[in-house]
Amino acid sequence: MTKTDQPIADVNSSYCKSKEKSIFFIGAGNVATHLSQALLHAGYEIKGVYSRTVSSAQTLADTLGCFWTTNILELVEADIYILSVKDSVLEELLFKVIQQSPQAIFVHTAGSIPISVFQGKVNKYGIFYPMQTFSKKCAVLFDNIPIFVESSDNEVAQTLFSIAQSISRHVEFLDSDCRLRLHLASVLACNFANHCYTLAAQEMDKAGLPFKYLLPLIDETAKKVHKLSPREAQTGPAVRYDQNVLNKHLSLISETIKRDIYSLMSLSIHQNTHD
Amino acid sequence: MTKTDQPIADVNSSYCKSKEKSIFFIGAGNVATHLSQALLHAGYEIKGVYSRTVSSAQTLADTLGCFWTTNILELVEADIYILSVKDSVLEELLFKVIQQSPQAIFVHTAGSIPISVFQGKVNKYGIFYPMQTFSKKCAVLFDNIPIFVESSDNEVAQTLFSIAQSISRHVEFLDSDCRLRLHLASVLACNFANHCYTLAAQEMDKAGLPFKYLLPLIDETAKKVHKLSPREAQTGPAVRYDQNVLNKHLSLISETIKRDIYSLMSLSIHQNTHD
Numbered sequence: 001m002t003k004t005d006q007p008i009a010d011v012n013s014s015y016c017k018s019k020e021k022s023i024f025f026i027g028a029g030n031v032a033t034h035l036s037q038a039l040l041h042a043g044y045e046i047k048g049v050y051s052r053t054v055s056s057a058q059t060l061a062d063t064l065g066c067f068w069t070t071n072i073l074e075l076v077e078a079d080i081y082i083l084s085v086k087d088s089v090l091e092e093l094l095f096k097v098i099q100q101s102p103q104a105i106f107v108h109t110a111g112s113i114p115i116s117v118f119q120g121k122v123n124k125y126g127i128f129y130p131m132q133t134f135s136k137k138c139a140v141l142f143d144n145i146p147i148f149v150e151s152s153d154n155e156v157a158q159t160l161f162s163i164a165q166s167i168s169r170h171v172e173f174l175d176s177d178c179r180l181r182l183h184l185a186s187v188l189a190c191n192f193a194n195h196c197y198t199l200a201a202q203e204m205d206k207a208g209l210p211f212k213y214l215l216p217l218i219d220e221t222a223k224k225v226h227k228l229s230p231r232e233a234q235t236g237p238a239v240r241y242d243q244n245v246l247n248k249h250l251s252l253i254s255e256t257i258k259r260d261i262y263s264l265m266s267l268s269i270h271q272n273t274h275d
Numbered sequence: 276m277t278k279t280d281q282p283i284a285d286v287n288s289s290y291c292k293s294k295e296k297s298i299f300f301i302g303a304g305n306v307a308t309h310l311s312q313a314l315l316h317a318g319y320e321i322k323g324v325y326s327r328t329v330s331s332a333q334t335l336a337d338t339l340g341c342f343w344t345t346n347i348l349e350l351v352e353a354d355i356y357i358l359s360v361k362d363s364v365l366e367e368l369l370f371k372v373i374q375q376s377p378q379a380i381f382v383h384t385a386g387s388i389p390i391s392v393f394q395g396k397v398n399k400y401g402i403f404y405p406m407q408t409f410s411k412k413c414a415v416l417f418d419n420i421p422i423f424v425e426s427s428d429n430e431v432a433q434t435l436f437s438i439a440q441s442i443s444r445h446v447e448f449l450d451s452d453c454r455l456r457l458h459l460a461s462v463l464a465c466n467f468a469n470h471c472y473t474l475a476a477q478e479m480d481k482a483g484l485p486f487k488y489l490l491p492l493i494d495e496t497a498k499k500v501h502k503l504s505p506r507e508a509q510t511g512p513a514v515r516y517d518q519n520v521l522n523k524h525l526s527l528i529s530e531t532i533k534r535d536i537y538s539l540m541s542l543s544i545h546q547n548t549h550d
Contacts, residue, residue: 030510087512087520112512112520132492133510138499146488170488181482184524188537189475189489190496191511193468195544198505200464207456213421213445214464215501217407221465222497224413226490230473235305235408236466237362237387245362245387249459257546261539262463268532269470 019166021105021159024078025049026093028056030134031109032084033063038142040064042166047078072096080159082128083108091117098122105156111183114176115150126151126160129179130168133190146170148179199258231272238266239273294441296380296434299353300324301368303331305409306384307359308338313417315339317441322353347371352379355434357403359384366392373397380431386458389451390425401426401435404454405443408465421445423454474533506547513541514548 023044025032028051040046048067051057061068067076072093075081081097081104083090090108098106098121105124108117111131118125127150132140147164149171151157157173164171174182197218201211224233237245246266253259298319300307303326315321323342326332336343342351347368350356356372356379358365365383373381373396380399383392386406393400402425407415422439424446426432432448439446449457472493476486499508512520521541528534 086515087517112523131488133495133499133508135499135503135508135510138495138502138508140495144491146491174484178482178484180523181478181527182484182488183520184527185475185478185482185489186492187511187513187524188471188478190492191509191513191544192474192540193471193493194496194500194505194509195513195540195547196463196468196471197500198509198547199467199543200460201505203456203460203463207453207460209453209457211500211504213406213457214460216419216421217461217465218468218497218500220408220413220415221469222493224408224410225469225472225486225493227413228410229486230469230476233408233410233413234466234469234473235410236462238462238466238470240361242362245458248387248455249462252456252459257539257543261536261543264532264536264539265467265470268474268536269466271532272470272473 019043019162021045021079021163022047023080023082024075025060025082025084026072026075026097027051027082027084028060028068029084029086030136031130032082033060033136034132034134034140034142035082035084035109035128035130036060036064038167039163044163044166048076050075073100075100077101078104080105080107080163087113094118094121105159107160111186112180114180115152116176118152124152124156126156127176127179128160128164129174129183131182131186133194142167143169146172148172148174148182150175150179199261203252234269234273236269238269241266241270294318294437296320296354296438297322298355298357299350300335300357300359301347301350301372302326302357302359303335303343304359304361305411306405307357308335308411309407309409309415309417310357310359310384310403310405311335311339313442314438319438319441323351325350348375350375352376355380355382355438357382357384362388369393369396380434382435386461387455389455390427391451393427399427399431401431402451402454403435403439404449404458406457406461408469417442418444421447423447423449423457425450425454474536478527509544509548511544513544516541516545 024047025036028049036046046064046066049057049061050069054070057068057070087110106122107126107128109128111129129148130145132145145168147168149160149164204211299322300311303324311321321339321341324332324336325344329345332343332345362385381397382401382403384403386404404423405420407420420443422443424435424439479486
């Protein structure tokens with residue numbers, strides 16, 4: 001797998017032109033909420049928002065000061081439609097959006113859906129994948145978030161690249177195969193690491209101690225991998241495969257799935273430390 | 276399990292007195308290195324360092340400006356001996372240290388070894404457990420690190436509490452059962468989360484992308500749980516148990532243990548989100 005061979009040198013010339021593009025958001029979830037607000041802040045015209053539910057559509061449209069609808073067949077015209085929805089409904093929605101503005105650029109923000117989802121359906125399309133964990137309740141700065149772009153042709157490439165550059169310092173062209181692996185990496189580093197925090201929170205609860213006591217440890221663990229590789233940064237009983245400690249910990253865990261996770265992760269840590 | 280019932284009200288009066296105590300470190304690993312340096316900086320006299328290897332003993336003693344030895348039977352006298360060594364060798368070393376200074380206070384820093392390890396061997400003893408991940412190459416500030424203390428009697432409790440307070444704002448008395456669960460929580464939140472970073476690093480490597488692209492995601496994941504519970508903060512395909520995405524990811528993973536980790540963690544995330 002390699003990065004896509006796109007004309008990066010031509011990209012900057014299209015910067016001003018792309019600011020004239022208007023954008024419509026299909027979806028009002030975590031990604032759509034943060035991305036639309038960042039693009040509005042960067043000077044783009046957000047034409048409207050579609051969501052399945054009135055509350056989501058209205059809440060986001062209110063922050064953007066734009067049109068909203070819950071009827072996918074009643075969109076307003078825009079230069080770019082950004083689909084930021086669950087993978088399972090993307091194709092169905094895409095089909096309906098295309099009918100209304102076949103000449104527009106169609107973009108999705110998913111890590112795991114290949115660009116081929118657009119092929120044969122529309123002429124201009126691309127991917128705009130910001131690699132971050134978004135929750136509506138937590139503000140994020142896009143500046144430092146890597147954005148990975150892929151496109152149907154050079155013109156769309158330039159448009160998407162310059163839009164991405166208007167909100168982030170880290171923009172890369174990347175093909176779909178590479179992006180899928182990147183998405184897997186992001187699930188491991190974020191969703192799985194966060195689940196480790198959840199499992200730890202349960203133990204703190206059982207010990208009658210507040211979760212906040214773990215925050216210095218969680219922060220330091222994240223901070224260390226800015227300086228050391230995570231393999232070098234690894235500490236704890238599993239590195240030495242200290243079975244005495246591992247068995248004491250297992251004796252505290254009654255849930256089968258949590259015991260299996262503990263055993264597998266410990267073995268994997270040990271194997272990775274000594275490979 | 277409950278916190279131990281120690282006389283917290285009496286603790287502050289012993290602050291000055293405890294600064295007169297001299298300390299000897301058995302062990303020169305990650306914990307001993309950071310803890311001894313913090314205590315020296317706080318004004319304690321570090322009498323010496325023992326390590327199995329010349330290089331570890333000498334390196335740490337040089338930073339502390341103190342005596343060092345690799346012969347456990349040739350220690351110098353001190354008021355407190357802090358044993359910061361692998362769980363598997365602690366009892367054997369403790370036996371040899373006690374012979375030389377039976378009237379001193381003996382302390383260990385392990386999360387998973389109960390205070391009963393000292394019982395019947397010596398009169399004054401305790402636990403001094405700083406909950407943090409320590410690597411020699413990474414400087415840490417103790418100020419924010421929770422330290423958990425347990426002791427043989429009130430006098431030792433006061434001594435250890437005031438020593439802990441001289442380097443940290445978060446000091447608690449905690450019994451051995453509770454500390455073992457706390458240690459399990461720390462392994463989950465730190466060692467397992469860090470291993471998720473390692474697994475992610477391998478995928479980045481396969482995609483030909485630098486690990487540093489993951490840092491904003493890793494930082495945000497840690498930052499979010501300062502505001503939301505990790506369960507509320509959870510995002511990603513496993514929350515919805517989107518089997519289409521899960522199967523695409525599994526198709527990229529060839530190692531059996533990594534596939535099993537991926538499947539178990541995804542199932543556990545889903546169960547925890549919907550409980």
